[in-house]
Amino acid sequence: MINNNIKYLAVLALGLVACEPEFDNPIEDAGTYSSGEADFSNYVALGNSLTAGFADGALYITGQENSFPNILSQQFSKAGGGDFTQPLMSDNVGGFAEDTNTFPPRLVLAFDAEGNPGPERFTGASPSTSISANLGASFNNMGIPGARVYHLDFAGYATLNPYYGRFAQSPTATVVDEAVAQNPTFFSLWIGNNDILGYATSGGIGEDHNETENLDPSTYSVEGYDITNNNVFAGAYSGLVAKLAANNTEGVLLNLPDVSSLPFFTTVPFAPLSPLDPSFGPQIPTLNATYAGLNGAFAFLGVPERSIQFSTTGASPVVIKDESLTDISAQLVPVLTPSLGAAQAAIFAAQYGQARQATAEDLLVLTSSSIIGQLNENRIAELVGFGLTPEQAGQLAVNGVTFPLEDQYVLTPAEQASVEAARTAYNATIEGLATENGLAFYDVASDLAQAANGGIPFSGGVISSDFVTGGGFSLDGVHPTPRAHALVTNGILDAIEAAYGGNLTRVNPADYGTITVSNEVN
Amino acid sequence: MRKLLLLVLFVSVTMVTYAGGYRVSVQGQRAIAMGHTGVAVINSAELVFFNPAGLVYLENKLNVSAGVSGIFTDVVFQNEGLGTSSETDSSVGTPLNLYASYRINDWMSVGLGVYTPYGSEVTWPTDWTGSHLVNNIDLAAIYVQPVVSFKLSDHFSIGGGPIYVTGSVNFNRNASRTTTDIDGNRSNITIDDSGVSNWGWSVGAMVNLTEDFHIGFNYRSEIIIESEDGVATFANFPNSPAAPPNGDTSFNAELPLPAELTVGLSYEHEKWLFAFDYNRQFWDVYESLDLTFGNGQTSINPRNYKNSSVYRFGLQYQATEKIALRAGYYRDETPVQPGFFAPETPRNDSDGFSGGLSFAVTSKLAIDASFFYLRFEEVDESYDFGDGGPFGGTYKSSAFAPGLGLTYKM
Numbered sequence: 001m002i003n004n005n006i007k008y009l010a011v012l013a014l015g016l017v018a019c020e021p022e023f024d025n026p027i028e029d030a031g032t033y034s035s036g037e038a039d040f041s042n043y044v045a046l047g048n049s050l051t052a053g054f055a056d057g058a059l060y061i062t063g064q065e066n067s068f069p070n071i072l073s074q075q076f077s078k079a080g081g082g083d084f085t086q087p088l089m090s091d092n093v094g095g096f097a098e099d100t101n102t103f104p105p106r107l108v109l110a111f112d113a114e115g116n117p118g119p120e121r122f123t124g125a126s127p128s129t130s131i132s133a134n135l136g137a138s139f140n141n142m143g144i145p146g147a148r149v150y151h152l153d154f155a156g157y158a159t160l161n162p163y164y165g166r167f168a169q170s171p172t173a174t175v176v177d178e179a180v181a182q183n184p185t186f187f188s189l190w191i192g193n194n195d196i197l198g199y200a201t202s203g204g205i206g207e208d209h210n211e212t213e214n215l216d217p218s219t220y221s222v223e224g225y226d227i228t229n230n231n232v233f234a235g236a237y238s239g240l241v242a243k244l245a246a247n248n249t250e251g252v253l254l255n256l257p258d259v260s261s262l263p264f265f266t267t268v269p270f271a272p273l274s275p276l277d278p279s280f281g282p283q284i285p286t287l288n289a290t291y292a293g294l295n296g297a298f299a300f301l302g303v304p305e306r307s308i309q310f311s312t313t314g315a316s317p318v319v320i321k322d323e324s325l326t327d328i329s330a331q332l333v334p335v336l337t338p339s340l341g342a343a344q345a346a347i348f349a350a351q352y353g354q355a356r357q358a359t360a361e362d363l364l365v366l367t368s369s370s371i372i373g374q375l376n377e378n379r380i381a382e383l384v385g386f387g388l389t390p391e392q393a394g395q396l397a398v399n400g401v402t403f404p405l406e407d408q409y410v411l412t413p414a415e416q417a418s419v420e421a422a423r424t425a426y427n428a429t430i431e432g433l434a435t436e437n438g439l440a441f442y443d444v445a446s447d448l449a450q451a452a453n454g455g456i457p458f459s460g461g462v463i464s465s466d467f468v469t470g471g472g473f474s475l476d477g478v479h480p481t482p483r484a485h486a487l488v489t490n491g492i493l494d495a496i497e498a499a500y501g502g503n504l505t506r507v508n509p510a511d512y513g514t515i516t517v518s519n520e521v522n
Numbered sequence: 523m524r525k526l527l528l529l530v531l532f533v534s535v536t537m538v539t540y541a542g543g544y545r546v547s548v549q550g551q552r553a554i555a556m557g558h559t560g561v562a563v564i565n566s567a568e569l570v571f572f573n574p575a576g577l578v579y580l581e582n583k584l585n586v587s588a589g590v591s592g593i594f595t596d597v598v599f600q601n602e603g604l605g606t607s608s609e610t611d612s613s614v615g616t617p618l619n620l621y622a623s624y625r626i627n628d629w630m631s632v633g634l635g636v637y638t639p640y641g642s643e644v645t646w647p648t649d650w651t652g653s654h655l656v657n658n659i660d661l662a663a664i665y666v667q668p669v670v671s672f673k674l675s676d677h678f679s680i681g682g683g684p685i686y687v688t689g690s691v692n693f694n695r696n697a698s699r700t701t702t703d704i705d706g707n708r709s710n711i712t713i714d715d716s717g718v719s720n721w722g723w724s725v726g727a728m729v730n731l732t733e734d735f736h737i738g739f740n741y742r743s744e745i746i747i748e749s750e751d752g753v754a755t756f757a758n759f760p761n762s763p764a765a766p767p768n769g770d771t772s773f774n775a776e777l778p779l780p781a782e783l784t785v786g787l788s789y790e791h792e793k794w795l796f797a798f799d800y801n802r803q804f805w806d807v808y809e810s811l812d813l814t815f816g817n818g819q820t821s822i823n824p825r826n827y828k829n830s831s832v833y834r835f836g837l838q839y840q841a842t843e844k845i846a847l848r849a850g851y852y853r854d855e856t857p858v859q860p861g862f863f864a865p866e867t868p869r870n871d872s873d874g875f876s877g878g879l880s881f882a883v884t885s886k887l888a889i890d891a892s893f894f895y896l897r898f899e900e901v902d903e904s905y906d907f908g909d910g911g912p913f914g915g916t917y918k919s920s921a922f923a924p925g926l927g928l929t930y931k932m
Contacts (some may be wrong), residue, residue: 510910
C-alpha cells in the first residue's frame with residue numbers, strides 16, 4: 001500500500017519535471033546564428049549624429065538607445081557580439097544645461113488650441129546634461145553629432161565639439177584613434193553627411209569648395225555652411241578606413257543619401273501663398289498692380305522670366321532671391337525712376353535685382369515655414385533708415401511676398417547641383433574604398449531614395465519621408481526616427497551577410513517608434 | 523494635413539483580453555484522472571457538473587465531492603528571424619470544485635455545485651515583444667449551480683438547473699508596439715473588474731441500457747459576461763491631446779463563456795470501467811472582443827473562434843477494495859483559427875494525459891488524487907490584427923495539474 005503510494009508520487013514528480021515545454025529547435029542553442037567571417041566581439045561605431053542617435057534636434061537617451069549601432073549590437077549579441085556602450089546623455093530632454101541656445105531641448109509634436117500639430121521644443125523639464133563634465137571613458141558608439149569627415153581624425157576636435165568633449169580622453173585625442181585604441185573587431189563608418197548637409201540646410205549660404213578648390217578644411221566655415229572639397233573628402237575618408245581596417249579588421253561602410261529628399265527640404269511647398277488666406281488674398285490686386293511696374297522693367301531689360309504675379313484662384317509661389325541670377329539692380333534704377341522717383345527706384349532695384357518667383361525646382365527649407373508671409377523686422381528697420389515711412393516699409397518687408405526670401409531659406413537648383421555633385425563624388429570614394437578593403441558596403445542612399453519615392457513597406461505599414469506622418473524622419477526633418485534606424489540596421493545586416501556570410505537576426509520596424517507627442521511646451 | 527496627422531497620431535488603444543480557449547477542464551478529481559470523462563459515469567457527486575441526470579442513480583443518500591487542482595502552466599515563445607524569445611512566468615492556478623447531492627426520495631435528488639470551468643492566468647515579462655497584445659491576464663469565472671435530478675424509470679433520468687456565474691478579470695497590456703511617454707516608458711492599460719455576474723443553465727439525461735452500460739447527454743448554456751462597472755487604468759501615455767489621459771476610467775466589455783454539449787457512454791465490466799465523452803464547445807460565439815472606454819477610446823479585437831471538439835477516453839480499475847486506479851487521454855482541438863492566435867492563452871491542438879487513484883479511508887470517505895499533463899503541439903502562428911501588423915512566431919506550451927479531493931458518501 002505504502003509502496004504503491006510512493007510509486008504514484010514518483011509518477012507525479014516525473015510529470016512535474018516533464019512539464020517544462022521546450023522547442024524542437026530553441027534559438028538559444030549555439031549555432032542558430034553565426035557571424036560568418038566577421039567577429040562582432042568588440043564593435044565600434046564611428047560617424048556623426050546618425051551614428052550617435054541624434055533625433056528631434058537633440059541628443060537624448062531614448063534616441064541613443066534606438067540608434068542603429070545600438071540596435072545592430074543587439075543583433076550581434078546573438079552571434080558572438082559583446083557589450084556595446086554609449087555615451088548616454090543624462091535625460092530624455094536633450095540639450096546641454098549650460099547652453100540651451102546652441103543646444104536646445106528636443107522637439108516634440110504639440111497641438112495648439114485649434115488642434116493643429118506642429119513641432120515645438122519640449123519644456124517639461126530642463127536639460128540636465130553637463131556640457132563640460134567628462135564621462136571618463138571611451139565608448140563603443142563614437143558617433144559625434146555635427147562631425148564632418150575631416151573632424152574624426154582632427155586632434156583638438158574635442159575642444160570644438162562638446163559632444164566629443166564629454167568623453168574624449170584628452171583634448172588632443174582624435175575620434176578615430178580612440179576608436180582604434182579600443183581594439184575593435186568590427187566597425188561601422190557612416191560619415192560625410194555633414195560635409196554637404198550644412199550647406200544645404202543653410203540654403204546654400206556657404207561656399208562650395210569644389211568651386212573654390214580650397215583644400216584646407218581649417219579655413220572652412222566654422223558654422224559648417226560649406227561643401228567639403230571632394231579631394232579633401234577622399235583623403236580624409238581613406239585615412240579613416242586605413243586606420244580602422246588595419247590588421248584586417250572587418251567593418252561596414254555606409255554611403256550618403258540624397259539630402260534634397262529629406263523632409264527638411266520637401267515639406268514647405270514652393271507655392272504656399274493661398275488666395276484664401278485672409279491676410280494675403282485681399283492684397284493680391286494691389287500687389288499685382290505694384291509688381292506690374294517691376295515686371296515691365298524686367299521685360300524691358302530682357303528678363304521677362306523674372307516676372308512676379310500672384311494668382312487669385314490658386315496658390316502662388318513665393319518671391320525669392322536667387323544668387324545665381326545676374327544682379328540687375330543697377331540697370332533697374334533708371335528704368336524704375338520715372339514711375340517711382342529716384343529714392344523708391346533705388347530701393348526697389350536693390351530689393352528685386354536678383355528676385356524671381358520660386359519654381360517647383362526650388363527647395364524651401366523647413367525653417368522658412370514660420371517666416372513666410374511674416375513681416376521682416378530687420379528689413380523694416382533698414383527701409384525706415386532709407387527714409388520710408390513705417391507703413392511703406394512694412395508693405396515692402398513681407399517675407400516671400402514683397403521681400404524676396406533670403407538665400408538661407410531656399411536651396412536653388414544651382415545649389416542643389418553643387419550638393420549632388422559632391423555627394424556623387426563622395427559616394428564613389430566610399431564604395432571604392434569598401435571594395436578595395438574588402439569591407440561590407442551598405443547603399444543606404446538607395447533605400448532612403450525609396451522612402452522618399454513611394455515609401456518602404458513593412459509589416460505594419462509604409463515608412464516614407466513625409467514630415468511627421470511618414471514615420472521615417474524625426475521632427476527636425478533631417479534625422480531618422482527609431483523606425484528608420486531599424487530599417488538602416490536591417491540594411492546593414494544584409495550587407496554584412498553579403499560580405500562575410502553568417503546568419504544574423506533582423507528587427508521588425510513595427511517595434512520601433514516614430515515621433516513623440518507632448519504638449520509640455522510653453 | 524491636420525486630419526491625416528490626427529489619424530496617424532491617434533494612439534490606438536486596442537485591447538485584447540482573455541484566451542484562445544479559456545476553458546479549463548478540472549471539474550472533478552475522479553473525472554480528471556479519467557481524461558475528464560463523466561457524462562455517463564455514475565460514480566460521485568461530480569455528476570452535478572458532468573450530468574445532473576445521473577445523480578438520482580447514486581447509491582447513497584448524501585454524496586459530497588470536493589477537490590482542488592494546482593495548475594502549472596508554461597508557455598514559451600520564440601521568433602527565429604527576429605531572434606526574440608520569451609517565457610511566461612510559471613503561474614499556478616488553483617481551481618476548486620465542490621459538489622453535493624442528496625436523494626430526497628426514490629425518484630428525485632437535488633444537488634449543488636461550485637466549479638470553475640473558465641479561467642486563464644498568463645504572465646509574460648512586462649514589455650516583452652508581444653506586450654501590445656498582453657502583458658498579463660488573470661481571468662476567473664466561478665459557477666454556482668443548484669440542480670435537481672428525476673428518475674423517470676430505471677433506464678432513464680433527466681436533470682438540470684440554473685447556473686449563477688460570478689467572474690473577475692485583471693488584464694494589462696501595452697497600448698501599442700511603440701507608444702511611450704517622453705522618457706520611453708511604454709503606455710499601457712489595465713482593466714480590472716470583479717463580481718461580474720450572470721445566469722445560465724444546464725440540462726442532462728442519462729440512459730441506462732443495462733446496469734453496466736450508460737449513455738449520457740449534457741448541455742450547458744452559453745453565458746455572456748458583461749462588464750460595466752470595472753476600472754480601466756491608463757498609464758504612461760504622453761501628455762498630449764493626441765493621447766488619452768492617464769488615470770482611471772470606466773470600460774464596457776462582453777466576454778462569452780461558450781455553451782458546451784457532451785454526449786458519452788460508460789461501460790463497466792468486472793473491475794474495469796471504460797468511459798468515452800465527446801464535447802462540442804460552441805466557441806463561434808466569440809467573434810470579437812470589443813471594449814469601450816469611458817474616455818472615449820474603443821478597441822475592437824477580432825477573435826473569430828470556431829466551434830471545437832474534445833474526445834475523451836477514461837479507464838478505471840478497481841485494484842483492491844480500497845483502491846481504484848484511473849487513467850485517461852483526451853484530444854482537445856483548438857477553437858483558434860490561423861491568423862487569430864493571440865498570446866493571452868496560446869492554445870492550439872493538445873493531447874491530455876491523466877491518471878489518478880482513489881483510496882477509501884473508510885467506507886464513507888475516500889481520498890481522490892489526480893493529475894493531468896496537457897501537451898500542446900509546437901506551432902508557428904500569428905495574430906494579424908494588432909498594432910503594427912502581424913505578431914507571431916513559434917509557441918509551445920504545456921500544463922500540468924496535480925489535484926487532490928475528498929469523496930464522502932453516507
